[in-house]
Amino acid sequence: MTTFWTFLTYTFFLFDLSLATKSLVPRVLHGLHAHAARQTHSLARDLRVAFGGILAPRALAEQNVVYCKSAKQVPLSGGSLGNASASAPAPTGGGGASQSTTSTSAKAGPSSTAPSSSPWKLLNSYQGSSFFDGWDFFTDPDPTEGNVQYVDQQTAASSGLLEINSQGNAVMRVETTPVVSGNRKSIRITTQTQFTGGLVIMDAVHMPTGCGTWPAFWTNGPNWPAGGEIDIVEGVGDYTNNQATIHTNIGCTLASSSRSVLDISGSVVGGTDCAAATTNNEGCGIRAATNNSFGAGFNSNGGGVYAMKWDSTGIAVYFFARGSVPTDITAGAPQPDSWGTALARWPAASCDPFKFFTDHNAIFDTTLCGQWAGAVWDTAGIPGQEQSCSQRTGVSTCQAFVQANGAAMQEAYWEVRSVQIYQT
Ligand SMILES: *[C@@H]1O[C@H](CO)[C@@H](O)[C@H](O)[C@H]1NC(C)=O
Numbered sequence: 001m002t003t004f005w006t007f008l009t010y011t012f013f014l015f016d017l018s019l020a021t022k023s024l025v026p027r028v029l030h031g032l033h034a035h036a037a038r039q040t041h042s043l044a045r046d047l048r049v050a051f052g053g054i055l056a057p058r059a060l061a062e063q064n065v066v067y068c069k070s071a072k073q074v075p076l077s078g079g080s081l082g083n084a085s086a087s088a089p090a091p092t093g094g095g096g097a098s099q100s101t102t103s104t105s106a107k108a109g110p111s112s113t114a115p116s117s118s119p120w121k122l123l124n125s126y127q128g129s130s131f132f133d134g135w136d137f138f139t140d141p142d143p144t145e146g147n148v149q150y151v152d153q154q155t156a157a158s159s160g161l162l163e164i165n166s167q168g169n170a171v172m173r174v175e176t177t178p179v180v181s182g183n184r185k186s187i188r189i190t191t192q193t194q195f196t197g198g199l200v201i202m203d204a205v206h207m208p209t210g211c212g213t214w215p216a217f218w219t220n221g222p223n224w225p226a227g228g229e230i231d232i233v234e235g236v237g238d239y240t241n242n243q244a245t246i247h248t249n250i251g252c253t254l255a256s257s258s259r260s261v262l263d264i265s266g267s268v269v270g271g272t273d274c275a276a277a278t279t280n281n282e283g284c285g286i287r288a289a290t291n292n293s294f295g296a297g298f299n300s301n302g303g304g305v306y307a308m309k310w311d312s313t314g315i316a317v318y319f320f321a322r323g324s325v326p327t328d329i330t331a332g333a334p335q336p337d338s339w340g341t342a343l344a345r346w347p348a349a350s351c352d353p354f355k356f357f358t359d360h361n362a363i364f365d366t367t368l369c370g371q372w373a374g375a376v377w378d379t380a381g382i383p384g385q386e387q388s389c390s391q392r393t394g395v396s397t398c399q400a401f402v403q404a405n406g407a408a409m410q411e412a413y414w415e416v417r418s419v420q421i422y423q424t
Pocket residue numbers: 080083084
């Protein structure tokens with residue numbers, strides 16, 4: 001116990017220190033890197049090599065860096081992320097048509113009095129044997145430079161990476177071949193349905209964890225960052241506390257970094273400016289206070305339910321550990337007004353949710369190493385990650401570890417009970 005509290009105190013000390021004195025040098029370098037990533041892939045890599053020595057020690061420099069999935073997608077994929085699915089007209093019933101209804105949502109005030117009815121109507125449900133219907137399998141090179149090769153549905157199934165298990169849950173794995181010389185096969189899927197405004201509820205019993213992993217469940221709009229990005233579940237390595245983040249065009253902010261003002265249970269990990277362009281793509285992230293919200297802590301508790309609510313009041317992310325999932329959710333009649341304090345919230349007053357966010361698709365992925373898990377390989381002192389992965393594994397780089405240790409990828413899997421998308 002003493003050790004635990006010492007660790008906690010140390011962690012918070014480091015955290016406060018880095019918040020207060022966040023060094024200019026790493027910020028500038030990070031900016032250079034982000035800028036370079038916008039220009040060319042190889043220049044970014046060259047810069048990282050050139051500045052690798054200067055970036056150390058990373059424990060302080062990177063503690064509060066909020067990485068995002070799509071910052072680097074724009075330049076590296078040359079627009080293929082948007083491709084047909086993002087630029088095509090929204091499929092049946094989804095998409096833009098909902099905007100006006102949603103912005104006049106009943107949620108604007110304390111309304112719902114009938115406990116058994118919900119203003120939220122089911123738009124899409126993914127569960128059971130048909131879970132994977134309605135998702136596109138992304139097969140481009142990982143835009144975040146991870147050591148994965150995203151595979152199509154047939155390849156995933158024939159490689160044993162994808163299944164509906166005997167519980168009826170959707171399983172998405174990473175290749176566990178003992179040694180690989182290149183990338184490990186993995187899965188990244190995107191809903192065909194798009195939505196503007198909505199309530200996304202994801203129930204999982206297991207998520208990827210372990211040194212080298214970087215899983216996420218997130219939503220994303222077209223023309224990043226114009227369409228906005230909402231990272232609902234994200235983290236790396238052995239982290240146990242989830243980080244929810246938004247990335248936007250210039251003009252969206254958090255009005256405060258105070259937990260009580262925002263009425264959240266998490267804590268703001270970086271700044272209050274959510275714009276990608278003015279924060280070196282960091283956006284504004286909020287870290288959960290509880291260690292059952294991500295990784296091994298989440299898994300050992302049987303997982304739980306994440307809900308992301310996007311309505312006229314703003315954007316909020318809720319987490320319910322297994323055993324504390326509200327009955328209105330399990331009954332399929334969600335009543336967000338009854339859920340209490342959100343993990344994270346970005347209120348509409350300082351970030352118009354229908355100006356900075358539009359036409360989102362939901363996405364699951366698991367990458368390895370790359371621009372977050374690889375970059376913090378030597379970092380310690382994050383909840384769940386008392387020791388760095390380099391200390392923990394004895395291997396000096398993320399890539400070398402991941403290539404040579406397939407057995408360590410046994411826990412790098414999503415097991416998802418359902419995803420439900422509701423609109424008003
Ligand atoms: C879009 O992606 C599909 C595969 O999902 C591919 O066949 C097609 O060529 C891509 N189109 C463009 C314009 O990139």
